[in-house]
Amino acid sequence: MSIFIDENTKVVVQGIGAQGTFHAKRNQAYGTEVVAGIHPKKGGTTWEELDLPVHATVKEAVEATGANTSMVMVPAPFTKGAILEAYEAGIETIITITEGVPVHDMTEVYDTVVRRGGVRLVGPNCPGIISPGKSNVGIIPADTTMPGNVGLVSRSGTLTYQIMHELAEAGIGISTCVGIGGDPVIGTQFLDVIEAFAADPDTHAIAFVGEIGGAEEQLAGQWIRDNIPDTPVVGYIAGFEAPEGKQMGHAGAIVKEGGEGGESAAEKKELLEGYGISVAMNPSEAAQLMIERLG
Amino acid sequence: MDLVEFQGKQLFGRNGVPVPPVGAICRTVDEVVAGAEAAFADGASAVVVKAQVKTGGRGKAGGVKLASSVEEAREHGGSILGLDIKGHTVNVVYVEPASDIAEEYYLSVMHDRVSKGHLVICSKEGGVDIEEVNRTNPDAVVKRTLSPHETVAGLSRDTAMEIVTQANLPAEVLDGAADLLVALFNAYRDEDATLAEINPLIRRPDDSVIALDSKVTLDGNAAFRHDGYAEWQIPGIDADDPLEAEAKEKGIQYVKLDGQVGVLGNGAGLVMATLDVVAQNGGRAANFLDVGGGASADAMAESLGLVLKDPSVKSVFINIFGGITRGEEVANGIIEATRRLGDFPQKLVVRLDGTNAEEGRRLLEEAGHASVVAAATMQDAAAKAVELAAQA
Numbered sequence: 001m002s003i004f005i006d007e008n009t010k011v012v013v014q015g016i017g018a019q020g021t022f023h024a025k026r027n028q029a030y031g032t033e034v035v036a037g038i039h040p041k042k043g044g045t046t047w048e049e050l051d052l053p054v055h056a057t058v059k060e061a062v063e064a065t066g067a068n069t070s071m072v073m074v075p076a077p078f079t080k081g082a083i084l085e086a087y088e089a090g091i092e093t094i095i096t097i098t099e100g101v102p103v104h105d106m107t108e109v110y111d112t113v114v115r116r117g118g119v120r121l122v123g124p125n126c127p128g129i130i131s132p133g134k135s136n137v138g139i140i141p142a143d144t145t146m147p148g149n150v151g152l153v154s155r156s157g158t159l160t161y162q163i164m165h166e167l168a169e170a171g172i173g174i175s176t177c178v179g180i181g182g183d184p185v186i187g188t189q190f191l192d193v194i195e196a197f198a199a200d201p202d203t204h205a206i207a208f209v210g211e212i213g214g215a216e217e218q219l220a221g222q223w224i225r226d227n228i229p230d231t232p233v234v235g236y237i238a239g240f241e242a243p244e245g246k247q248m249g250h251a252g253a254i255v256k257e258g259g260e261g262g263e264s265a266a267e268k269k270e271l272l273e274g275y276g277i278s279v280a281m282n283p284s285e286a287a288q289l290m291i292e293r294l295g
Numbered sequence: 296m297d298l299v300e301f302q303g304k305q306l307f308g309r310n311g312v313p314v315p316p317v318g319a320i321c322r323t324v325d326e327v328v329a330g331a332e333a334a335f336a337d338g339a340s341a342v343v344v345k346a347q348v349k350t351g352g353r354g355k356a357g358g359v360k361l362a363s364s365v366e367e368a369r370e371h372g373g374s375i376l377g378l379d380i381k382g383h384t385v386n387v388v389y390v391e392p393a394s395d396i397a398e399e400y401y402l403s404v405m406h407d408r409v410s411k412g413h414l415v416i417c418s419k420e421g422g423v424d425i426e427e428v429n430r431t432n433p434d435a436v437v438k439r440t441l442s443p444h445e446t447v448a449g450l451s452r453d454t455a456m457e458i459v460t461q462a463n464l465p466a467e468v469l470d471g472a473a474d475l476l477v478a479l480f481n482a483y484r485d486e487d488a489t490l491a492e493i494n495p496l497i498r499r500p501d502d503s504v505i506a507l508d509s510k511v512t513l514d515g516n517a518a519f520r521h522d523g524y525a526e527w528q529i530p531g532i533d534a535d536d537p538l539e540a541e542a543k544e545k546g547i548q549y550v551k552l553d554g555q556v557g558v559l560g561n562g563a564g565l566v567m568a569t570l571d572v573v574a575q576n577g578g579r580a581a582n583f584l585d586v587g588g589g590a591s592a593d594a595m596a597e598s599l600g601l602v603l604k605d606p607s608v609k610s611v612f613i614n615i616f617g618g619i620t621r622g623e624e625v626a627n628g629i630i631e632a633t634r635r636l637g638d639f640p641q642k643l644v645v646r647l648d649g650t651n652a653e654e655g656r657r658l659l660e661e662a663g664h665a666s667v668v669a670a671a672t673m674q675d676a677a678a679k680a681v682e683l684a685a686q687a
Contacts, residue, residue: 026619076516076519077519077520100516101516102487102514102516102517102520103406103487103489103514103516103517104406104484104487104514104517105517107406107411107412107413107443108443110411111411111412111442111443111444112443112444115411115442116444139619140618141618141619141649141650143650144618144649144650154564155564156562156563156564156565156567157562157564157618158560158561158562158564158565158616158618159562159564159565159568160564161616161618161649162565162616162648162649165616165648165649182563182564184406184408185408185411209564211563211564211567212567213408214408214409215408215409236568238564238567238568238571239567239570239571240570240571240574241552241567241570241571241573241574241579241580242567242570242583243552246550246583247550248550248563248566248567248583249548249562249563249564249566249567249583249585250563250564251515251516252408253563253567257351265571281571281572281575282568282571282572282575282673282674283565283568283673284672284673284674
């Protein structure tokens, strides 16, 4: 098994410009069942590069193809509208790659789609999800990994690839890798993914990559201690050297100046270790710790 | 994006949040004198000269002073302009007619990461550090989270009244404070702020309440619907680090830090990890720089050029994971970038991993650039970069 996406995933792509087409084509070549592109003004035409139909609305695409998943790659100003459209069309899993979405837009989207709508939203500002051998939705380079039993969840794209790559070199594959994204408001939290991994019979160990800012890693750590104390869990928190009050690339990667604490990498590491979780000092060490735990 | 006090007050004022009479924005002592003369001529009994910097603790640092005469304002202008407050040089002061203060409160609206909604904080104890009040007397601080569907039409007057009443503000000011909070919430939402804070919110002798100070943070991601926040970008006010300003102009994610090892990599997480590994090897990073996904020759040349402009950079650690952009493309980007930049004294330690990394490393070796040192792992590369910085 795997979580969130698998061989039954049918993807529509919202945002079929150069970027959307490039990545959707890669996803299709990997074996992902991409079923349609969405463009409000090009309904009824063909998406040449993927040889698929274009629908004007997500609703039409769902009716015509039975799509259950959407990959959102529209520009930031249109992202709120695109996610709400997918939600209203009955899409079950909305994976939003776009970065730069305003906080107030995401706050509203989260409230409608996730909190009250109960729909799976991943991202924004995330690399997507891969369940190796089954489906790849987003921009994750699939040849860095292979099927296996480690579940991976991360706020950072490249750090995830690094860990998958080192695990693969040691012959270790993954069940699913979920890039949850680097923004302050994201649809799916660490805890949501870890709960799903805990319920997945094919995920035997979990690796997670956190960052400075927010308090989601701590919530996940507490849940791990209380619910799955025997599952091997390895983590890494990026940003030990990040100064307070400075945003480090990702909009959510900032330790609030004079805040209530708990947002720095050192504080997160200490709290997680208190919950019995091995926290590495860098991504390679995290991969090595996992290899040792599974060896 | 943070606003300075007078900008925050402009933003408040146009959204119906009461503020003191408008003052003068001054860059020189002469302008301070002119501003003070105008205020006294308008009937002010005193003026306040206030440093306009994007940091807290201005009062303690001597950056806020009361003047009851033009001469006194001139003296204060002279002492505050050029002052260094926590690393921020005061280039601009705001000269504002002084307000009569009967009591001081605290009020803010901010985005709340934990509830993914809005958070209103109100306290009867203002003019002091609210975190400190929260620690020593938490009962005096009212915190109310609001979800977006509760505030579709803005903050309701009833909810605002509940909050200020719960904070035990005196009966005489409740109406004014509730109206002000409704306006503050609208300002926060309509202007795409993530923080709109008033400390202190003051009660004047006539029981009216006004924002005596402002702290406003705007969401950089929302700049597209506010003309790029062009109106708030006034040169010289609490200037950014010049390299950070240049990076911003070029659309490069760059943060200046205080070490000697220049750092660039692809992906924010990987770059943060790079800073960590440099520190674990006994060095300090000079900057954070994310070249982004592609790591093309153009992006690489521009980014590397920026890192090398920093005189404190003694060596550079280029940390790239090849994913969709393969190792050989990354290597070619680095080779092309070094060609374009010509001669530079610093050594570049390149750690290339991921898809086709071996091919990329081979290309780097073949190019044989005297400045480029290849490394196989992050640890190895960090150790080399730190060592080279120490020798330089």
